[in-house]
Amino acid sequence: MRSFLTGPLIRLFPVGLVVLAIQRTVLTEVTPFGVVLPLVLALSASAGAGAGSERGALAGFTLGLMYDLATGSPLGLTGLVFGLAGFVAGYVLTITPSPQWWLTSILATLGAAVGEFAQPIARLLIGQDGWFNDRLFVVVPVAAVFTLVTSPLLVPVGRWCMRVKKPKWKVMSE
Amino acid sequence: MGRRRAIVLLVLTSILLITLDIRGSTMINRARSVFALLVEPFDTAARTVTRPVLNAWRGVMDYSDVKRENEALRAELDSQRGAMIEARAAILEYQELLVLNRLMGSSSFPSVTVQVQGNSPGNFQNTIEINKGSVDGIATGMPVVSGAGLVGKVSQVFPNSSIVLLVVDPGFSIGAKVLTPLGVVPVPTTTLPLRPTEQPITTTTTTTTLPPSATTTTTIPSPRDPLAPVEISTTSTLPASVTATTLEPIDVLRETGTVFGQGAGQPMVLRFVDDSSTTGKIAVGSTVETAGGLRSIAPPGIPIGTVAAVRQQSGSRVPVVEVEISAGDLSKLNFLRVLLYVPNTSGS
Numbered sequence: 448m449r450s451f452l453t454g455p456l457i458r459l460f461p462v463g464l465v466v467l468a469i470q471r472t473v474l475t476e477v478t479p480f481g482v483v484l485p486l487v488l489a490l491s492a493s494a495g496a497g498a499g500s501e502r503g504a505l506a507g508f509t510l511g512l513m514y515d516l517a518t519g520s521p522l523g524l525t526g527l528v529f530g531l532a533g534f535v536a537g538y539v540l541t542i543t544p545s546p547q548w549w550l551t552s553i554l555a556t557l558g559a560a561v562g563e564f565a566q567p568i569a570r571l572l573i574g575q576d577g578w579f580n581d582r583l584f585v586v587v588p589v590a591a592v593f594t595l596v597t598s599p600l601l602v603p604v605g606r607w608c609m610r611v612k613k614p615k616w617k618v619m620s621e
Numbered sequence: 622m623g624r625r626r627a628i629v630l631l632v633l634t635s636i637l638l639i640t641l642d643i644r645g646s647t648m649i650n651r652a653r654s655v656f657a658l659l660v661e662p663f664d665t666a667a668r669t670v671t672r673p674v675l676n677a678w679r680g681v682m683d684y685s686d687v688k689r690e691n692e693a694l695r696a697e698l699d700s701q702r703g704a705m706i707e708a709r710a711a712i713l714e715y716q717e718l719l720v721l722n723r724l725m726g727s728s729s730f731p732s733v734t735v736q737v738q739g740n741s742p743g744n745f746q747n748t749i750e751i752n753k754g755s756v757d758g759i760a761t762g763m764p765v766v767s768g769a770g771l772v773g774k775v776s777q778v779f780p781n782s783s784i785v786l787l788v789v790d791p792g793f794s795i796g797a798k799v800l801t802p803l804g805v806v807p808v809p810t811t812t813l814p815l816r817p818t819e820q821p822i823t824t825t826t827t828t829t830t831l832p833p834s835a836t837t838t839t840t841i842p843s844p845r846d847p848l849a850p851v852e853i854s855t856t857s858t859l860p861a862s863v864t865a866t867t868l869e870p871i872d873v874l875r876e877t878g879t880v881f882g883q884g885a886g887q888p889m890v891l892r893f894v895d896d897s898s899t900t901g902k903i904a905v906g907s908t909v910e911t912a913g914g915l916r917s918i919a920p921p922g923i924p925i926g927t928v929a930a931v932r933q934q935s936g937s938r939v940p941v942v943e944v945e946i947s948a949g950d951l952s953k954l955n956f957l958r959v960l961l962y963v964p965n966t967s968g969s
Contacts, residue, residue: 468663471750473671475740477678481885483744501628508631512638516656518742519777519784522649523638525743530631566745573639577791577884578745586744 459494459506459608463513466490471517482589485563487514488529489594492558494605495533496551496598499540502609503533503558521573528569532562545613552598559594563587654755657779668738730920732958733757735765738782740952747790747885749954754779762918764911764960770924770947771795771911772957783959787951788889788925793882796912797891797925799942801874801904874902877912880925880944885951888929891942903931909944920962 470486477484491510495503511526518525536558539546546554564587567578594601606613642649739750753759755778763775765785773793777784786793878893891909907928913921929945948954 464660464663465667467660468667469671471660471664471739471742472667473675475742476675483740483742485743501625504628504631508635513656514742516653517660518746519653519748520743520746521639522642522653523635526638527632527635530635534628563744566743570745573643575792577882580884582744582884590744 455502455505455609456509458610459509460513462490462604462608463487463510466510467513467517470514480585480589482586484593485559485590486593486597487511488532488559488562488590489555489597490601490605491529492532492536492555492562492594493598493601494609495536495558496539496555497602497606497613498537498609498611500534500537502611503537503605504530505533506605506609507531507533507562524569524573525566528562528565531565532558534558535561548599548602551602552595555598555602556591556595560587560591563590653777654779657754657782661781664739731961733759733961735759735783735957735959737954737957747787747793747882747951748776749773749785749787749951751783751785751957751959752781753959754781754783756780758961759783759959760963762964763962764919764923766923766958766960767948767954767956769949770926771919772948772951772954774918775959785957787882787885788880788946788948789882789885789887789951791882791884794879795919795925796877796914796917797880797909797944798875798877798912798921799891799903799907799909799928801876801902801907801928876903878942880909888943888945889926891928891944893939895939903928903940903942905930909942914964916964918962918964920960 466487474484474486487510491503491507494506498506507529508526511524511529512522514520514525514529515522536555539551539554543550564583567583570576570578603613638649733753735751735753737749738752741748751765759775759778761775761778765772765774771788773785773787773790774795775783776786788795876893878891880889880891882889905928909925909928911917911919911921911923911925913919924947926944926946926948928942930943932941932943934941
């Protein structure tokens with residue numbers, strides 16, 4: 448369990464810093480339909496889709512904690528939500544051990560949508576209401592589409608961070 | 622099985638951290654400060670690298686909007702020149718009265734001018750990041766204002782940057798008072814000649830009675846840069862027996878409540894503490910400003926906005942008042958002021 452927790456963090460932490468810097472600078476300026484594109488969430492979900500539920504949850508939790516530390520949101524809140532996104536996206540590996548790239552992207556998209564939708568729920572649980580409104584119907588689809596577009600790039604990054612190699616089928620010769 | 626346990630451990634860790642952070646842990650605050658120092662070079666590098674690209678993007682995408690906005694702002698500026706002259710005179714008089722009565726106005730507090738360096742990085746928080754922090758004397762809870770009024774309060778402080786919770790965030794609330802003038806105020810009006818080429822502007826003038834040879838030094842916002850205070854020394858020498866124009870007393874209704882944010886693009890909502898007989902007299906257009914008080918995060922008199930609508934609640938006589946914020950579009954803030962104001966909780 449120790450290697451499971453500490454092993455991937457060496458790669459995930461520096462990658463997380465870079466992604467977090469992009470999130471806090473470029474992506475606060477480019478906001479289609481007024482929605483901030485969630486790159487950190489997309490990476491969490493993509494890591495889950497590429498490396499499985501448990502590792503996805505760990506990646507999401509770590510990236511979420513870094514996000515909380517940098518943005519001032521309650522520590523652990525985004526970690527919990529991004530962890531959920533990674534866990535849901537990682538469900539793809541229980542369907543098939545070697546999914547096609549498009550199936551991985553779809554599950555990463557689903558994970559990101561669940562993560563984005565779970566944020567107002569998590570905030571409500573700690574007493575921060577006022578986020579459940581019509582705007583969710585814009586925010587969640589835009590976040591999902593962004594993840595769908597970026598996941599072919601982010602899934603390999605997520606796999607590399609989590610030290611997981613892409614499974615390959617081998618033809619057994621007689 | 623071991624990995625399942627790890628997942629459970631992550632969830633429990635999250636809950637524990639959330640609990641500790643909400644209760645206010647110094648250890649977590651220290652961790653945030655250290656992490657902010659770690660992230661800072663990455664942020665700076667990202668800004669430096671992407672600035673030309675972003676500028677080009679904005680140049681292409683926002684050109685027509687900026688041009689239209691520029692024309693609208695020019696028209697608005699022309700129409701507000703007269704109002705500004707009137708307002709400057711009023712501010713000057715207000716400051717004189719504060720000095721004479723030994724009262725503190727919001728401009729009496731020291732402040733730090735800051736620049737916005739980033740908007741909210743998420744869709745579920747209305748915050749901005751400013752470029753100064755604890756090194757410059759900024760602390761959690763201090764009010765942040767623009768030239769137009771209250772913008773928010775400092776919610777997180779790092780050594781060289783801070784996070785400001787905007788007034789529109791659902792988590793923001795502050796004590797506020799509504800000032801509604803009752804009836805028409807009879808004031809003398811005079812026509813002041815401005816420049817020969819321009820249309821004259823009708824302004825109202827008031828006359829104050831000062832003690833003989835009263836010299837007051839007041840600080841008013843400069844007309845060129847409303848954020849930069851300018852020291853102006855005025856010497857008012859009046860004979861003791863002068864008879865000034867006497868105005869009829871202005872009857873102003875003051876109602877105190879708490880104003881809450883409702884999210885970006887939504888008006889703030891003012892809720893009153895008790896059922897007062899005068900709350901029904903609040904009119905659209907009335908001024909809303911900070912109420913101050915021992916435990917308030919801001920001194921009294923900072924403009925928050927104006928009353929946009931007054932709605933009656935079913936089953937209650939107390940209305941809910943919608944407030945349009947005076948600070949305008951909070952997604953386009955640039956230079957702001959953090960008032961180094963610490964509430965006087967001791968009551969002295």
